[in-house]
Amino acid sequence: MAGDFENQVVMITGANGALGTSVAQRFYDAGANLALVVRRPETVEGLVPDRALVVEADVTEKASMQAAVDQIGAHYGRIDALVHTVGGYGGGKAVHEVDIDLWDKMMKLNAKGVYVAAGTVANYMLQQNTPGSIVVVLARHAFEGQKNHSAYGASKAAAQRIVQSMAKELADRQIRVNAVVPGTIDTSANRRDMPNADFSKWVSPVQIADVIMYLCSDAAQPINGDSITVYG
DSSP states (O other), rough: OTTTTOOEEEEEETTHHHHHHHHHHHHHHHHOOEEEEEEGGGGGSOOOSSSSSEEEOOOTTHHHHHHHHHHHHHHHHHHOEEOOOOOOOOOBGGGOOOOHHHHHHHHHIIHHHHHHHHHHHHHHHHHTTTEEEEEOOOOOGGGGGOOTBHHHHHHHHHHHHHHHHHHHHGGGGGGEEEEEEEBBBBOOOHHHTTTTOOGGSBBBBHHHHHHHHHHHHEEEETOOSOOOEEOO
């Protein structure tokens, strides 16, 4: 797919994470101009030598995201795609323990973050009257409740409903909204946390990035409001 994104502007949230870094590199190799949204700009220094703007923002805060979008718009004049990789994990608590702090944290990171980030970028695309693509990274817990993962699963399910709603709201404006649902991602952190697992069955960040690129490409024009599983 090299060259498919020549002169396009791709905004990536969580660009300093294991997945975000791979997504950024793949789009960069395909010719895209990058807008890398992170909480701490120093974490992406040296990621790419050029065609990249680093923007500091909190994806859960509307004013912060609006400032980031305004900065990217002023620099590039457009945003063609958003890849939202920001999310958080928290488990181990049953519903009857009523851990409100865990609930609030998961909902803020995984649901509010999607609502604010994707919504703000979509509004910019509408104002510019340009077609675009938004891809949100979810988790398999969005599909089914699991023991001691109620807050996490509910937040991911809420994020999926946001994706589906946006897809219907924006379909007639040529803005597509989809999700990618990875299995266990082969990262150094996951290998450290699960040393006895069969790593060969995991999915690599590059493999997920390639699916994201496909969803952002013209070849995926018929796909809207879907959640593509990438389980390895």
